Amino acid sequence: MSKFKDTKKIIVKKPLKLDCGKTINNFPLAYETYGKLNGDRSNAILIFHALTGDQFASGINPITKKDGWWNYALGPGKAIDTDKYFVIAANVIGGCMGSFGPSDINPETKKPYGTNFPVITINDMVNAQYNLLEYFKIEKLFSVIGGSMGGMQVLQFVSNFPNKALTAIPIACTASHSAQNIALNELGRQSIMADRNWRDGFYEEQNKQPDKGLAVARMAAHITYLSKGGLQEKFGRKLQERDDLKFSFDADFQIESYLRYQGSVFVDRFDANSYLYITRAMDYFDLTKKFGGNLSKAFEKSNTKFFIISFTSDWLYPTSENRDIVIALNAIGKNVGFVEISSDKGHDSFLLDVPDFLNTVRYFLNTSYKQIK
Amino acid sequence: MKKEFYNIAKLVTQNSKVLDVGCGNGELMKYITENISTDIRGIELSKSNVQKCVEKGLTVIEGNAEKDLKQFPDSSFDFVILSQTLQAFLDPENVLNELLRIGKKAIVSIPNFGHWKVRLHLLLKGTMPVTENLPNEWYNTPNLHMCTIKDFENYCKNRNIKINLKNLKYHNFFSELGIFVLEK
Numbered sequence: 233m234s235k236f237k238d239t240k241k242i243i244v245k246k247p248l249k250l251d252c253g254k255t256i257n258n259f260p261l262a263y264e265t266y267g268k269l270n271g272d273r274s275n276a277i278l279i280f281h282a283l284t285g286d287q288f289a290s291g292i293n294p295i296t297k298k299d300g301w302w303n304y305a306l307g308p309g310k311a312i313d314t315d316k317y318f319v320i321a322a323n324v325i326g327g328c329m330g331s332f333g334p335s336d337i338n339p340e341t342k343k344p345y346g347t348n349f350p351v352i353t354i355n356d357m358v359n360a361q362y363n364l365l366e367y368f369k370i371e372k373l374f375s376v377i378g379g380s381m382g383g384m385q386v387l388q389f390v391s392n393f394p395n396k397a398l399t400a401i402p403i404a405c406t407a408s409h410s411a412q413n414i415a416l417n418e419l420g421r422q423s424i425m426a427d428r429n430w431r432d433g434f435y436e437e438q439n440k441q442p443d444k445g446l447a448v449a450r451m452a453a454h455i456t457y458l459s460k461g462g463l464q465e466k467f468g469r470k471l472q473e474r475d476d477l478k479f480s481f482d483a484d485f486q487i488e489s490y491l492r493y494q495g496s497v498f499v500d501r502f503d504a505n506s507y508l509y510i511t512r513a514m515d516y517f518d519l520t521k522k523f524g525g526n527l528s529k530a531f532e533k534s535n536t537k538f539f540i541i542s543f544t545s546d547w548l549y550p551t552s553e554n555r556d557i558v559i560a561l562n563a564i565g566k567n568v569g570f571v572e573i574s575s576d577k578g579h580d581s582f583l584l585d586v587p588d589f590l591n592t593v594r595y596f597l598n599t600s601y602k603q604i605k
Numbered sequence: 606m607k608k609e610f611y612n613i614a615k616l617v618t619q620n621s622k623v624l625d626v627g628c629g630n631g632e633l634m635k636y637i638t639e640n641i642s643t644d645i646r647g648i649e650l651s652k653s654n655v656q657k658c659v660e661k662g663l664t665v666i667e668g669n670a671e672k673d674l675k676q677f678p679d680s681s682f683d684f685v686i687l688s689q690t691l692q693a694f695l696d697p698e699n700v701l702n703e704l705l706r707i708g709k710k711a712i713v714s715i716p717n718f719g720h721w722k723v724r725l726h727l728l729l730k731g732t733m734p735v736t737e738n739l740p741n742e743w744y745n746t747p748n749l750h751m752c753t754i755k756d757f758e759n760y761c762k763n764r765n766i767k768i769n770l771k772n773l774k775y776h777n778f779f780s781e782l783g784i785f786v787l788e789k
Contacts, residue, residue, distance in 0.1 A: 537664075563676055565677075569666060570666045570667050571659060571665070591660065596659070598662060599663075
């Protein structure tokens, strides 16, 4: 597609057997890089994005023309310092930013895959991204970093490739998607599917997108990324450009207007089917499943040094779930640090200007990097 | 750095695996990292102290020693350090048992309530002693379970805890602080 003409991608030739049983090959995986790879290839960091993120983590996203999603954390002189590290930001398969996804054309039908696209998992995503290491000839990554679904990919990556990352920073995530989070994702999916334009996922043929459904899914999800306190402080009961209630269903309140706006801008940059597929991958994520419920076993072969970070007001991936990962690592004597950062910005804290969080990442990386130099 | 920390650090073997329980702002951990062993981490309850450890580039686990030591397997550290906080726990006996379970050796320091200044203070003034090592008043002290060096020695004897080495060139009457290396 032409809108992805500036997108870097590798074509993965090797067959990849997906968890659903299907095998894919010759598929595109989009990525972006920041900084320079050093001579001994020891300064590479692989970062993973969250549900609606993409490979354009820093600078200006060439497709949306907006700031990259991790501008606060990633860039020259920032916590993940691209003057020092070579950062590869990997896109996920199932997405809609240039990697193999449901809006790609199915060579058999010459039409978009739609819901004929195979269901993918976090494991599949990470196995696909692993090809980037081979592409850049990186024997060992200095670090793997990601928040939310990106954090799940960090955990999966270390579990799948125990000796490929020196350090790992999973942020605001979980090792096993909770019932509440599956429920919230299902709410979003049902909202998309209830849009008459969705047409069982084959909407691209009609040239009409299920924008309303996708916008509502985003609005609902957006609430879960914030905190009650943060919302109250920012919006309270403030009215939207009016002196009094209108006794109608207009957006009387600023919070309503804000959510509607968030929904409307989201549909311009995100594909509804990708939203279904990626939320499904999150719901299927349970790193303990393969190990009889014992999370420690997922990390037994790894010597990766972990630093886990959670946020006080994050109720979507609460501290308790992040701490479970810490406990699992400590139980097998692995090297792990853990900090719960005070913030009223909810789950989104990891994307925002939260100095204690950014400092924590910066100091951990600096110290770990000094130890290898 | 506090003299106590030098004395504790001296007891730690080179390149051993160390856990500093209640590591505060990380001062002792930093000294051990730079001079004795880099395989060290700490547990700390206070968020501001955790940030200070992070700034020093130390591996710190934010948590509560009273609840969180149980996650570590038996004998997973060569040394577990507990500096001057035993008396502040709700259940010091449990903490001590956990230290001896997860550490091959535990280094424990306690402020000595049997020091002559403390005794004299109570005898002459009739008020709760306030000294350099016990700077708080009765109403705001974090110390719930004060003991003397003699009390602690008796306790270890009763529980078959081996006191491997101690700094008691002095004794219960003259030392403001007791530093013990314990083994089960």
